[in-house]
Amino acid sequence: MTKLPVSITQSKIQKAKPNPEELVFGRTFTDHMFVADYDEEIGWHDHRIVPYEPFELDPASIVFHYGQTVFEGLKAYASETDGKIRLFRPEQNMRRMNESCARLVMPQVDEKLALDALNQLLEIDKEWVPKAEGTSLYIRPFMIATESFLGVAPSKKYRFMIILSPVGSYYKEGIHPIKILVENNFVRAVAGGTGNAKTAGNYAAALKAQEVADQEGYSQVLWLDGVERKYVEEVGSMNIFFKINGEVVTPALNGSILEGITRKSILELLRYWNVPVTERKISMDEIKLANENGQLEEVFGTGTAAVISPVGELNWNGDKMIVNNGETGELSKKLYDTLTGIQTGKLEDPFGWVVQVKSDLTTHA
Numbered sequence: 001m002t003k004l005p006v007s008i009t010q011s012k013i014q015k016a017k018p019n020p021e022e023l024v025f026g027r028t029f030t031d032h033m034f035v036a037d038y039d040e041e042i043g044w045h046d047h048r049i050v051p052y053e054p055f056e057l058d059p060a061s062i063v064f065h066y067g068q069t070v071f072e073g074l075k076a077y078a079s080e081t082d083g084k085i086r087l088f089r090p091e092q093n094m095r096r097m098n099e100s101c102a103r104l105v106m107p108q109v110d111e112k113l114a115l116d117a118l119n120q121l122l123e124i125d126k127e128w129v130p131k132a133e134g135t136s137l138y139i140r141p142f143m144i145a146t147e148s149f150l151g152v153a154p155s156k157k158y159r160f161m162i163i164l165s166p167v168g169s170y171y172k173e174g175i176h177p178i179k180i181l182v183e184n185n186f187v188r189a190v191a192g193g194t195g196n197a198k199t200a201g202n203y204a205a206a207l208k209a210q211e212v213a214d215q216e217g218y219s220q221v222l223w224l225d226g227v228e229r230k231y232v233e234e235v236g237s238m239n240i241f242f243k244i245n246g247e248v249v250t251p252a253l254n255g256s257i258l259e260g261i262t263r264k265s266i267l268e269l270l271r272y273w274n275v276p277v278t279e280r281k282i283s284m285d286e287i288k289l290a291n292e293n294g295q296l297e298e299v300f301g302t303g304t305a306a307v308i309s310p311v312g313e314l315n316w317n318g319d320k321m322i323v324n325n326g327e328t329g330e331l332s333k334k335l336y337d338t339l340t341g342i343q344t345g346k347l348e349d350p351f352g353w354v355v356q357v358k359s360d361l362t363t364h365a
């Protein structure tokens, strides 16, 4: 494996590790971070692992004004059984980051070297991978445009960073269905826009609808297509699946939907199990009709954070569709157990999805 020359500055302090019971998403960060800088003339340089701390940027940095930035999200899992740390399809995240970069006119990173950097960072902060059931270390690679310039043009300078955050179990009281509000007014993305890139602007555009949904007691928004407000796209940070009369359907990738790695894995798993599954356009009218006919068997979201999130209620224009009596469906549960089992090394990995981090907890603790 290619080894990236990385300078390492050890943190002088070691922060106290949080109580795994009290971990909340995205609030705690480990002792170190990875940083590399890019310059048009010399490319990527100064690869380094340094203490996790704030850094300075010029107020005119392009990222602050025009949102030229991309990010990724994946997890490292520690196994209590064999002490190993595992990553789930990390090469897919690096590939997707480069695709997002291409859309935002940002430089490519060498995917193998980025993975090697991540490996080295995990080696240093391995004690931070929580071991309790359902917990993991969330990994956030991201790139920002750092040139100071108020003109609207692609930056000539960038910074690529990886930060790590231990996260608790998404389902503290066991897997349970969420309520979703179908959004008819606001739009997240349109084909030709940046919906299929993991870039900040998409999330800023989504905040208002999320606020309204929160106020009405719904945990997520289901986005419809931006042209006709007729076809289902995806949920906040999850892709969406429907089981209708024995067949699993999910919206086909259309340029405005983010291609989730969990989505892709679920499709592969379902095909492996010979469950009928189709990627196509799905209208809300079709969902409503299926629900009325008693054929809407299950609805679930898929994403790195929750893995599988069953949906118990869909509210479309005040019309409340209750799915599977508001309970977790059989297939949703089976997909959740299988995917989390593969990710944590409890189940066999017939697809070769899981990558072991070089370090392991037993030999280096």
Ligand SMILES: *Cc1c(COP(=O)(O)O)cnc(C)c1O
Binding pocket: 073, 198, 234, 235, 236, 237, 238, 239, 258, 259, 260, 261, 262, 263, 302, 303, 304, 305
């Ligand atoms: C990250 C993300 C997803 C899920 O992608 P995964 O790779 O499965 O985590 C889905 N939709 C949006 C908008 C996202 O940002």
